[in-house]
Amino acid sequence: MKEKKIVVELKNIGISFDGEQILDDLNLEIRDGEFVTFLGPSGCGKTTTLRIIGGFTQPDTGEVIIDGKNMNGAPPYKRQVNTIFQRYALFPHLNVFENVAFGLRVNKVDSKEIEKRVTAMLESVNLSGFEKRQVHSLSGGQQQRVAIARALVNNPTILLLDEPLGALDLKLRKDMQNELKNIQQQLGITFIFVTHDQEEALSMSDTVVVMNEGRIQQIGTPEDIYNEPKNAFVADFIGESNILDGIMREDRLVEMFGHKFDCVDIGFGKNEPVDVVVRPEDIDVVEPEKGQLSGTVSSITFKGVHYEIIVDINDFKWMIQSTDSPAVGDVIGISIPPQDIHIMKKSEYSGMFGDYSTFSDEMELIGDTEITGEDET
Ligand SMILES: Nc1ncnc2c1ncn2[C@@H]1O[C@H](COP(=O)(O)OP(=O)(O)OP(=O)(O)O)[C@@H](O)[C@H]1O
Numbered sequence: 181m182k183e184k185k186i187v188v189e190l191k192n193i194g195i196s197f198d199g200e201q202i203l204d205d206l207n208l209e210i211r212d213g214e215f216v217t218f219l220g221p222s223g224c225g226k227t228t229t230l231r232i233i234g235g236f237t238q239p240d241t242g243e244v245i246i247d248g249k250n251m252n253g254a255p256p257y258k259r260q261v262n263t264i265f266q267r268y269a270l271f272p273h274l275n276v277f278e279n280v281a282f283g284l285r286v287n288k289v290d291s292k293e294i295e296k297r298v299t300a301m302l303e304s305v306n307l308s309g310f311e312k313r314q315v316h317s318l319s320g321g322q323q324q325r326v327a328i329a330r331a332l333v334n335n336p337t338i339l340l341l342d343e344p345l346g347a348l349d350l351k352l353r354k355d356m357q358n359e360l361k362n363i364q365q366q367l368g369i370t371f372i373f374v375t376h377d378q379e380e381a382l383s384m385s386d387t388v389v390v391m392n393e394g395r396i397q398q399i400g401t402p403e404d405i406y407n408e409p410k411n412a413f414v415a416d417f418i419g420e421s422n423i424l425d426g427i428m429r430e431d432r433l434v435e436m437f438g439h440k441f442d443c444v445d446i447g448f449g450k451n452e453p454v455d456v457v458v459r460p461e462d463i464d465v466v467e468p469e470k471g472q473l474s475g476t477v478s479s480i481t482f483k484g485v486h487y488e489i490i491v492d493i494n495d496f497k498w499m500i501q502s503t504d505s506p507a508v509g510d511v512i513g514i515s516i517p518p519q520d521i522h523i524m525k526k527s528e529y530s531g532m533f534g535d536y537s538t539f540s541d542e543m544e545l546i547g548d549t550e551i552t553g554e555d556e557t
């Protein structure tokens with residue numbers, strides 16, 4: 181298959197605010213029609229990156245290239261880009277039709293053409309018949325769709341969306357995720373989407389860009405990011421993971437807690453210390469004597485589709501998701517299929533994540549708080 185052309189390129193982008201480095205040597209290529217998501221914790225620089233692409237913020241260093249042209253210094257209206265901001269603001273005094281038509285009127289588009297384009301756009305966001313409604317009379321999801329229609333009606337080649345679904349409840353959010361994805365595929369527009377919700381990122385994107393503290397941690401398909409995280413930060417941020425210290429004894433053999441596990445990873449140094457990721461859903465609960473390791477169940481929580489079991493093995497608290505339901509205090513064995521063990525290089529994030537002892541401490545803390553709260557009332 182022919183690779184689509186690159187529509188946005190960020191080269192060595194850096195910016196600091198008040199002496200603090202906010203983005204550091206950011207490099208990224210985005211292709212025509214791609215759905216790219218910036219994913220990362222609050223304050224990691226997602227909005228700033230989006231604003232740099234949109235032309236609302238100028239970087240200190242580096243180049244922003246859109247459609248092959250260097251856009252440094254160019255204002256937003258000179259870029260083939262439209263933006264839906266984190267707090268999208270509709271015009272309260274205009275009805276739905278006029279909100280969507282606004283940009284076209286500003287650009288002096290012929291009124292017949294406006295009629296045609298706004299009508300078609302409202303149809304594609306499922307708002308036909310809402311033309312005369314005042315925006316304050318709409319539900320959150322409907323307002324959101326007006327904001328999307330307003331951005332899309334200008335035929336942008338690239339749409340920047342900064343947490344556009346953040347304000348919606350879970351059900352509506354899911355519906356809008358599907359709708360946005362459909363609109364994006366129908367119109368073939370490049371979407372650059374920001375979220376700090378990992379599930380949203382995985383389910384909507386062609387490409388996920390995981391960021392932390394102003395630096396890109398990994399760029400890849402949702403499957404890559406989930407199955408082959410580059411470091412402990414990515415493994416921890418995307419889904420639940422147990423992250424363990426290991427030593428690569430040889431190709432396809434890693435040692436943890438003095439026990440050797442078969443795995444499928446190759447190319448590490450002999451006896452190289454590594455981080456090992458095991459997803460909670462990939463661990464089998466077995467009889468203690470049949471397990472590769474065994475330990476005592478310290479908590480179990482029903483989650484609907486599975487139980488979440490915390491088991492203490494040699495002072496490391498593993499999280500297991502299973503349909504089995506052992507009792508607290510039971511000794512169980514665990515067994516991990518070789519293909520479900522993922523080996524990572526050690527990084528600056530090693531040792532910071534992936535042991536659920538912090539998880540149980542937090543649970544206890546929350547429990548304590550509730551009791552104090554009751555005392556006060
Ligand atoms: N104009 C500014 N002046 C000073 N600091 C700023 C400015 N804009 C952003 N920052 C800082 O830069 C960092 C990154 O901000 P940014 O808004 O890009 O984060 P974000 O990833 O979008 O976070 P969130 O998920 O909370 O929206 C933050 O520490 C923020 O306080």
Ligand SMILES: [Mg+2]
Pocket residue numbers: 226227228266342
């Ligand atoms: Mg933001």
